[in-house]
Amino acid sequence: MPISASLIRKLEAVPQQIREVLIDLIEEIERRREESVTKREFNELKEIVRELAQRVNELAEAQRGTEQQINGLAEAQKRTEERLLRLEGAVEKLAEAQGRTEERLSRLEQTVERLAEAQKKTEERVEELAEAQRKTEERLNRLEVTVEELAQAQKRTERELQLLVAEHRKTREQVGGLSITVGYRLEDEAFKALPHLLERDYGIKVEG
Numbered sequence: 001m002p003i004s005a006s007l008i009r010k011l012e013a014v015p016q017q018i019r020e021v022l023i024d025l026i027e028e029i030e031r032r033r034e035e036s037v038t039k040r041e042f043n044e045l046k047e048i049v050r051e052l053a054q055r056v057n058e059l060a061e062a063q064r065g066t067e068q069q070i071n072g073l074a075e076a077q078k079r080t081e082e083r084l085l086r087l088e089g090a091v092e093k094l095a096e097a098q099g100r101t102e103e104r105l106s107r108l109e110q111t112v113e114r115l116a117e118a119q120k121k122t123e124e125r126v127e128e129l130a131e132a133q134r135k136t137e138e139r140l141n142r143l144e145v146t147v148e149e150l151a152q153a154q155k156r157t158e159r160e161l162q163l164l165v166a167e168h169r170k171t172r173e174q175v176g177g178l179s180i181t182v183g184y185r186l187e188d189e190a191f192k193a194l195p196h197l198l199e200r201d202y203g204i205k206v207e208g
Contacts, residue, residue: 018059022052 029045 015059015063022056025052 026049029049
């Protein structure tokens with residue numbers, strides 16, 4: 001029984017190992033048919049061939065589905081490789097960014113260390129200023145007491161000065177009266193001594 005063209009096309013769509021088995025089976029059937037098989041056996045063989053042809057069709061259909069799946073997987077693999085390349089690029093960029101971040105972190109750590117040292121010095125300076133402020137407040141308190149004492153002394157001095165002014169006024173009044181009295185006395189004494197002085201110093205003799 002010659003193999004039809006349709007069966008040959010279907011066999012070509014079957015994987016090679018299955019195709020070889022089917023061809024061997026068909027050749028075996030053909031060989032047995034040529035050995036004068038009975039009609040019943042021939043019909044049985046035809047049924048077997050029909051079932052085999054149906055099976056071949058199913059296998060061919062499955063093969064096409066498998067090829068489609070393979071094509072789909074190949075396309076998915078291609079997309080996966082593209083994504084992998086993009087991910088590798090992204091990972092490389094992230095690694096570079098991580099390196100820059102670590103450098104910035106190192107600089108920040110150094111800055112924080114310097115700030116901590118400066119803060120420590122500032123706290124020490126604040127303590128010194130607080131101590132100086134405490135001493136200044138103590139001096140200020142003493143000065144306030146001294147100022148209060150000086151204010152009281154100033155008040156006493158002003159009162160004493162007012163008393164002295166009053167006494168000075170009285171003294172001036174008394175001295176003024178005394179000056180008038182002394183003036184009169186001096187004038188009297190001068191008149192008495194004047195004739196003698198004129199005669200002695202100038203040779204003028206006053207009569208009377």
